[in-house]
């Protein structure tokens with residue numbers, strides 16, 4: 001018998017004697033970041049950035065495969081005994097010497113995970129991690145001219161890029177209510193002082209929201225620049241329209257933190273058959289939120305229709321895709337993304 005086969009048999013025996021807990025469970029207790037464990041991370045520090053944002057330093061477990069600048073990671077955090085998954089852009093450079101990764105989180109009012117991470121997470125906390133993913137990344141061939149158009153916490157994936165790759169000609173337009181709300185302000189002003197970046201800060205409390213047409217004045221050659229934009233839906237919708245209107249939409253790359261919800265209709269009574277709960281739902285609130293609110297364990301990830309971490313069988317009734325208005329009716333094998341689907345009449349989903 002080879003040593004690999006022996007190890008495998010010994011492992012199986014161990015599993016038999018330790019059931020219902022498996023040996024891997026015991027190992028998780030002593031070595032949660034070991035290779036082969038479900039990917040975890042240990043929070044090592046939380047550094048305040050502004051009054052409502054903080055950078056979280058994570059030591060990933062052995063299975064971490066690294067990231068590309070601009071990508072995001074899904075993390076699973078226990079808040080009040082419930083595991084909640086959210087997506088956060090990685091703000092550390094890809095070649096960080098100590099192997100740690102950082103995310104930078106802005107606490108939003110009533111936000112379960114963001115508030116928890118910014119205000120009450122302690123170093124030493126274990127979280128679940130997924131591998132980094134996302135296509136909001138820089139191309140292999142360096143563009144001659146770059147524009148970063150960001151607002152609020154939308155600066156995070158771009159900070160990951162700025163820390164990773166230098167360009168000869170890079171301009172940033174960043175919006176925040178006031179100077180003290182600009183996350184990474186000192187660092188980006190250092191880049192400006194070193195002539196590595198040209199920056200326009202728009203302070204929306206004083207100047208109002210950025211009118212996208214002002215780009216002609218702020219960045220006269222904006223249409224020639226390969227552009228990465230991240231921020232609230234209003235800014236990104238306006239940018240997409242503007243770039244398309246000038247026939248240069250292929251130069252614009254956007255990252256959204258929330259889905260654009262365009263369609264709503266009548267809701268209905270939602271049954272979570274596996275849990276035995278029934279609640280009324282309007283036609284605009286994602287079933288993911290409805291389920292969580294009702295105390296149903298709902299899997300999730302990005303919460304905006306891109307990761308498929310929330311896919312759930314639809315057993316009866318119909319749901320509406322909030323992005324397109326498309327109706328999905330129950331039939332054998334029907335699956336829905338609960339984060340972008342709302343009740344369209346009574347329905348039963350298998351949670």
Ligand SMILES: Cc1cc2nc3c(=O)[nH]c(=O)nc-3n(C[C@H](O)[C@H](O)[C@H](O)COP(=O)(O)OP(=O)(O)OC[C@H]3O[C@@H](n4cnc5c(N)ncnc54)[C@H](O)[C@@H]3O)c2cc1C
Nearest residue numbers: 072086087088089104105106110111112113114153156257
């Ligand atoms: C690809 C991707 C990358 C992301 N990167 C970052 C990042 O780098 N930094 C960061 O801070 N966040 C980022 N987010 C957003 C993050 O995943 C969470 O949505 C955010 O932290 C809110 O979660 P929560 O649990 O605090 O709020 P929840 O408890 O889920 O929601 C509370 C309330 O806030 C509303 N809400 C939810 N999300 C937002 C939002 N983003 N803005 C305004 N209102 C919201 C909800 O509709 C609800 O009413 C990213 C999202 C995606 C999809």
Ligand code: FES
Nearest residue numbers: 301302303308339
């Ligand atoms: S949670 Fe990512 S697709 Fe629904």
